[in-house]
C-alpha cells in the first residue's frame with residue numbers, strides 16, 4: 001500500500017475521477033477503485049465522498065463477494081459543441097470588446113442572459129416531461 005502522505009490528495013482524486021469516468025455506464029466498485037489507486041479502504045471512502053459532495057459522481061450500495069461496497073458512477077457529462085451552437089457570442093460583433101468590468105461585458109449582456117434563461121427553461125421543461133412519463 002502506498003502511504004497517502006507521499007502522494008498528493010488532489011492527484012489521487014483526479015485519478016479516481018478519471019477511473020470512474022472511464023468506467024462509463026457500468027461504473028466501478030469503490031473497492032476496485034481503491035485497489036487500482038493503491039490506497040487503504042478509508043482513503044478510498046474519503047475520495048469517493050469528496051467526489052460525491054462535488055456532485056461529480058453517484059454511488060449505489062452493492063453486495064460484492066459477500067461484502068457491502070459501493071458502485072461509483074460518473075454523473076457530469078462533458079460539454080458538447082451543440083450546447084453552445086446558438087450562443088449569441090458566436091456571431092457577436094462586439095466579442096473582441098466584450099470583457100468583464102468593461103462597458104460591453106458578459107456580466108450585463110441582455111442577449112447572453114436571454115440565451116442562458118432560454119436554455120434553463122428548456123431544461124426545466126425536459127425535466128417536467130421526464131417526471132410525467
Ligand code: SF4
Nearest residue numbers: 089092095098106109
Ligand atoms: S456577452 Fe453579449 S456582448 Fe459579449 S460577446 Fe456575448 S453576445 Fe456579445
